[in-house]
Amino acid sequence: MRSTILQTASQYLLPILLLFSFFLLIRGHYSPGGGFVGGLVASIAFVLHSFANGVESTMRIIRYKPMSLIPIGLGLSTASMLLPLFFGKPVMTSLWVPEQLPVFGSVGTTLFFDVGVYLLVVGVVLTILFTISLFSE
Amino acid sequence: MTDNSIIAPLIIHLLAALLQLAFWRKTVTQRYISVTAAFLGLVSAGVLFHKVYSGGILIMNAANWRAPFGIVFVADLFSSSLVLITAIASLAVSVFSAAGINRARMLYGYFPIFHFLVMGLNGAFLTGDIFNLYVWFEVIIISSFVLMTLGGRKAQLEGAVKYMALNILASMFFLTGIGVLYGITGSLNMADLALRIPKVQNQSLINLTSVFFLLGFGIKSAVFPLYFWLPSSYHTPPSAVAATFGGLLTKVGIYALFRVFTLLFTPDDNLKNLLVVIAIFTIVTGMLGALIKDNIRRLFSSLIVCHIGFMVGGLGLYSKMAMMGAVFYLFHDILVKTNMFLIAGLIRQLRGSMNMKLLGGIYGQYPKISLVIALVLFSLVGIPPLSGFWPKLYLIEAGFDAKKFVLVATILAGSFLTLYVIARMWSEVFWKDPSGDERIQDTFASLRLHKKTFLVLPVVLLCFCSVMIGLDAQFIIEVVDRITDEMINTAPYIKAVLG
Numbered sequence: 001m002r003s004t005i006l007q008t009a010s011q012y013l014l015p016i017l018l019l020f021s022f023f024l025l026i027r028g029h030y031s032p033g034g035g036f037v038g039g040l041v042a043s044i045a046f047v048l049h050s051f052a053n054g055v056e057s058t059m060r061i062i063r064y065k066p067m068s069l070i071p072i073g074l075g076l077s078t079a080s081m082l083l084p085l086f087f088g089k090p091v092m093t094s095l096w097v098p099e100q101l102p103v104f105g106s107v108g109t110t111l112f113f114d115v116g117v118y119l120l121v122v123g124v125v126l127t128i129l130f131t132i133s134l135f136s137e
Numbered sequence: 138m139t140d141n142s143i144i145a146p147l148i149i150h151l152l153a154a155l156l157q158l159a160f161w162r163k164t165v166t167q168r169y170i171s172v173t174a175a176f177l178g179l180v181s182a183g184v185l186f187h188k189v190y191s192g193g194i195l196i197m198n199a200a201n202w203r204a205p206f207g208i209v210f211v212a213d214l215f216s217s218s219l220v221l222i223t224a225i226a227s228l229a230v231s232v233f234s235a236a237g238i239n240r241a242r243m244l245y246g247y248f249p250i251f252h253f254l255v256m257g258l259n260g261a262f263l264t265g266d267i268f269n270l271y272v273w274f275e276v277i278i279i280s281s282f283v284l285m286t287l288g289g290r291k292a293q294l295e296g297a298v299k300y301m302a303l304n305i306l307a308s309m310f311f312l313t314g315i316g317v318l319y320g321i322t323g324s325l326n327m328a329d330l331a332l333r334i335p336k337v338q339n340q341s342l343i344n345l346t347s348v349f350f351l352l353g354f355g356i357k358s359a360v361f362p363l364y365f366w367l368p369s370s371y372h373t374p375p376s377a378v379a380a381t382f383g384g385l386l387t388k389v390g391i392y393a394l395f396r397v398f399t400l401l402f403t404p405d406d407n408l409k410n411l412l413v414v415i416a417i418f419t420i421v422t423g424m425l426g427a428l429i430k431d432n433i434r435r436l437f438s439s440l441i442v443c444h445i446g447f448m449v450g451g452l453g454l455y456s457k458m459a460m461m462g463a464v465f466y467l468f469h470d471i472l473v474k475t476n477m478f479l480i481a482g483l484i485r486q487l488r489g490s491m492n493m494k495l496l497g498g499i500y501g502q503y504p505k506i507s508l509v510i511a512l513v514l515f516s517l518v519g520i521p522p523l524s525g526f527w528p529k530l531y532l533i534e535a536g537f538d539a540k541k542f543v544l545v546a547t548i549l550a551g552s553f554l555t556l557y558v559i560a561r562m563w564s565e566v567f568w569k570d571p572s573g574d575e576r577i578q579d580t581f582a583s584l585r586l587h588k589k590t591f592l593v594l595p596v597v598l599l600c601f602c603s604v605m606i607g608l609d610a611q612f613i614i615e616v617v618d619r620i621t622d623e624m625i626n627t628a629p630y631i632k633a634v635l636g
Contacts, residue, residue, distance in 0.1 A: 071158035078155060082148065084201075090141050091148070092200040 039121025077116030358390025376482025384475030412453030462531030
């Protein structure tokens with residue numbers, strides 16, 4: 001089913017939802033949000049786009065296979081998890097940059113961990129959903 | 138004492154899985170990574186065991202949050218020796234998989250999932266937080282679902298559905314138990330719980346909660362009457378996968394039972410009797426199942442159930458000697474059961490079938506391999522001085538001390554019937570003349586030398602470890618003795634965690 005209304009709306013909703021998912025990601029440390037829910041919102045953005053325009057055109061926007069996000073995300077999370085070991089701290093200890101940055105606030109390993117989770121969730125959700133919809137077509 | 142390196146065995150397998158994900162579809166590279174990682178895992182587990190053996194309990198506060206607020210990883214002698222044995226078994230399976238798993242399965246991520254599974258096992262052994270234990274169990278069962286269904290044959294899916302349904306049920310019992318326990322005590326840290334639980338007024342509520350844990354871990358470790366998922370699913374995946382499952386997955390349940398019922402709950406007489414009764418029925422039903430099976434792997438699956446009963450019986454007797462026997466048996470069982478399924482895979486390569494009726498003549502054609510297999514079978518049965526003999530001696534002696542003569546009789550009957558089925562299997566598979574059936578094909582002889590080595594070497598390695606456990610039983614008994622001391626006197630554990 002192709003609906004012009006949904007197609008037009010999804011063109012505008014895709015960037016807005018992605019921006020919102022990014023907002024959820026960076027506010028996540030002390031407030032509700034974080035990598036997991038941010039990643040889900042981002043994948044919903046792509047899923048909505050694929051509902052309106054078909055999976056192929058969404059794949060064209062993403063360009064890379066969503067599956068390649070899984071090792072990247074997991075690697076980023078693991079790296080930020082293991083980084084404290086080099087400073088003689090236990091695994092997963094939060095290390096912070098002393099200065100505050102605009103927009104991001106405090107930057108530390110926690111943020112990178114969350115970014116890793118974000119990428120991982122997007123990768124996993126899109127891989128599963130795209131595989132199912134390509135098979136069922 | 139705090140030591141940040143105790144989760145090294147866990148991180149090595151995580152990094153291995155990660156690297157293999159990056160080398161997706163490059164199966165040769167994945168094989169190299171897998172064997173290297175399993176070897177490094179063994180080295181790090183050996184270092185960990187040595188540290189704990191000589192220096193006492195080590196802990197690590199994850200994210201630098203102190204216990205009981207954060208998640209703490211604890212390596213006491215029990216968990217570190219299990220990590221070591223898991224590392225030995227996973228090295229063997231990893232080497233065997235390099236030749237024994239077909240390329241199609243590797244393309245769909247066999248190796249990364251295998252390493253996630255081993256990571257989950259190590260995590261379950263090392264964690265000191267009851268909810269974190271649940272999370273590691275989830276890591277284990279999700280990886281095992283994938284390993285079990287990889288390949289997508291109908292029999293596999295059928296087995297996987299049973300496996301999945303029962304394991305999800307087990308997880309729900311476990312999770313409910315954790316929820317109730319947290320509601321009563323307000324803590325999830327196991328050492329902290331050990332202090333808080335005796336102070337709770339309503340002890341019958343605590344006893345009720347402990348039944349949730351018994352049910353959850355009971356299903357996972359396949360005790361009567363919740364064992365039937367095991368014989369109906371373990372013969373479906375490839376032998377390397379079945380080896381991991383048969384050797385390690387049910388044993389995690391046993392580990393958790395021991396951990397929970399020594400550290401958190403002290404079973405009252407009713408629960409002890411219940412455990413003994415469960416053990417008796419588990420041994421009997423497993424045995425009856427093993428008597429009628431013609432497929433080697435189905436036979437071994439029933440034997441797993443039967444031998445789980447020995448360990449549960451040891452816990453049910455709840456004396457120091459009984460627990461020494463049970464923990465010793467646990468060590469022996471992990472090595473031998475992993476090896477049994479690898480042997481089943483090897484026999485399949487040698488003959489192309491696992492049906493005892495069709496097999497035969499392996500001894501005449503491959504005498505050296507048969508000799509190694511005979512050693513493994515002897516230690517499974519418990520011929521002195523091999524590894525299966527000593528723990529049974531302790532269990533039987535403890536049974537006499539506790540005047541549980543039915544359990545003693547069942548353990549003896551279980552041992553003799555194991556001897557009978559193994560002798561039957563030996564004469565059918567190895568001594569009988571080749572059946573000459575056209576379904577029999579030897580794919581092993583045409584393999585290249587390195588592939589043959591990959592298939593035989595793990596069996597030899599595990600066999601060597603089993604023999605060493607039997608011959609150097611003095612050392613194992615000393616380790617087991619210290620482990621049971623830690624179980625009975627939990628104060629050092631609590632002090633190490635809470636400081």
